[in-house]
Amino acid sequence: MRLVIATCSVDYDGRLSAHLPLATRLLMVKADGSVLVHSDGGSYKPLNWMSPPCAMVEVSPEEHEAADGVTAVWQVQHAKSEDRLRVLIHEVLHDSAHQLGVDPGLIKDGVEAHLQKLLAEHIHTLGEGWTLVRREYMTAIGPVDILCRDAGGSAVAVEIKRRGDIDGVEQLTRYLELMNRDPHLAPVTGIFAAQEIKPQARTLATDRGIRCVTLDYDALRGIDDTTTRLF
Template sequence: MRIIVADCQAKYSGRLNASLPLARRVLLIKADNSVLIFSEIGSYKPLNWMAAPCSIKEIEPTDADDDVDTDIPEKILRVCADKSSDILEINLQHIYSDEAYELGADPGLVKDGVEDHLQRYLAEQIERIGEGAKLVRREYPTAIGPVDIMAVDANGEHVAIEIKRHGGIDGVEQLTRYCKLLNRDPLLTPVHGIFAAQTITPQARTLAEDRGFACMILDYDEMKGSEDGSLRLF
């Protein structure tokens, strides 16, 4: 991992055009050449980025284009996508730090304890989604990642369940991708979807119901065996 702190400006061109004016930012350059640009405040997401596969060319100021509208930069990074004409060009006006670190192999994401427990409890109590339902398996594998729970309902039809602590639109989009892929399999289709969470935003509920998914509110304490709590399937 290479980490650069610099005053920089950036321009993205290709399928879309975007630019970042001059400001102090952090650049992360991963081993696969992915480049991400972050600011001090704002969203956890990068301001701009180029995902792999891509290549990086470091251009010295004497090789820079003449249209740089500020002082001559210390360095220019030109990042080109391998499978499209997209280019991210970053002018590093002043570099404060440029360090590289070997991070080694990563064990991957470990799910939040509460979310993992919700998945386990619902798998053990699968009839909560409907009388006669049966568990197929947790972490049902697909080409785009595992579905939290795969089950079959009383009619023998498959049900894909996506579980979140706090259900937002991103979770609905994730369930949409899973169901779209699973419904291509003639041995599984029709595959229905259930979006299950401790809380679901109004926007996520509207989107889920528009796409034909059921929304389930999960009560963590009730599923652990507490007398207080409720679970509703809409």
């Protein structure tokens, strides 16, 4: 991973256009090829980014850019779309590279992991005629908990949490964005499943076309009435 703290401006051009004016930011280039632009705020979410597969080259600024103080330009092009990211660097305050090695992945707590296993084993509780494709379906940014197909054969990605909040909805949104770029899967819809879903998370999910499902852990384990497993 390469970490660069620089005074820069950023232009994105693709499905929409966006501009970040000159400011000091953290630029991250990961081993998978992704490029992320962070500010010193806004929690984990980058201001802008380019997901893999993409390619980045560093070039000299154009004459008028150099006259404005630009010392280097990062050009990032997505391999499967017309999405482009252009970072105009004025001053580099820090530049370092680190080998992080292979990450073992997120280890879920016992309840969350068990919920995933139970729901995968009883995928029909999401709908009659539904079938499991696989658990931990890998995307370029990590695994979505469950990939299944509804009665009509359409792909559905399910993200499972013990307590569902906005961060979980954002996570599923990113998975869906990537999965819908795969012509073998698209269109892919989403289900956000949890034992408890916060009202703000439910509102955000509904706005993004994601179905919310409240999981009854005891019912899935067969302790309660098996005819009312999900709501």
